[in-house]
Amino acid sequence: MTPLYTLHDVGVRFGSGTGGVDALSGVHLRIAPGERVALVGSNGCGKSTLLRVLHGLLRPSCGRIDAKPAVRQAMVFQRPYLLRLSVQTNIALGLWLQGHSWHSAKARAGTALERVGLAAQALRNARVLSGGQQQRVAMARAWALSPDVLLLDEPTASLDPRAKRDIELLMEEFADQDRPMTLVFASHNLGQVKRLANRVIYLEQGRVLADLSVGDFFGGQVLQAHYPEAHLFVRGELT
Numbered sequence: 001m002t003p004l005y006t007l008h009d010v011g012v013r014f015g016s017g018t019g020g021v022d023a024l025s026g027v028h029l030r031i032a033p034g035e036r037v038a039l040v041g042s043n044g045c046g047k048s049t050l051l052r053v054l055h056g057l058l059r060p061s062c063g064r065i066d067a068k069p070a071v072r073q074a075m076v077f078q079r080p081y082l083l084r085l086s087v088q089t090n091i092a093l094g095l096w097l098q099g100h101s102w103h104s105a106k107a108r109a110g111t112a113l114e115r116v117g118l119a120a121q122a123l124r125n126a127r128v129l130s131g132g133q134q135q136r137v138a139m140a141r142a143w144a145l146s147p148d149v150l151l152l153d154e155p156t157a158s159l160d161p162r163a164k165r166d167i168e169l170l171m172e173e174f175a176d177q178d179r180p181m182t183l184v185f186a187s188h189n190l191g192q193v194k195r196l197a198n199r200v201i202y203l204e205q206g207r208v209l210a211d212l213s214v215g216d217f218f219g220g221q222v223l224q225a226h227y228p229e230a231h232l233f234v235r236g237e238l239t
Contacts, residue, residue, distance in 0.1 A: 073148065
């Protein structure tokens, strides 16, 4: 199966000289269609940078990323940016910019809102919704674009437990629909990783130190024997 992304020795450096910081260093990865990939690690380990590289928001300082031709992707951030417009318009604008007529864009936006359970909020100002509702609007906006890949940067980090579960359910549904999406998401919630991922990539100081199936990552024996840093992270003992 042709990979969606192949990263060859990718590095990202912010700044120059002695004050520069290597956000990613020597990253080699392949991500295949249908995978659910969780990026884990401490704050500042490179998760968000890697997602932005995959999405094309950041260009590698060195190395190369090859993407499958015509792959469609969308990204959901921890705190979605919503315009001071109606919920429906926030979704329709992206479709209109893609070339849809305004009529079809609004219709598709309505379908997307039904998909995430927010049809009743379509005409409300998006900025007055709760945090959980705003994140569902972001999920609807992404789903409306019919992406092959959905990239998510800690999408439930600032939400209450019920709102977190709502977003997790949508992630599961998007991955399991008739035309499934590949998921690549960053998370600090290891329970969420167990529930949603089938592959886990552990980063530390911009480097990939473990890349395992979810069973091996949380199984203990493989991790403890071959990936001591990741083992300490899972046990909450990383210093």
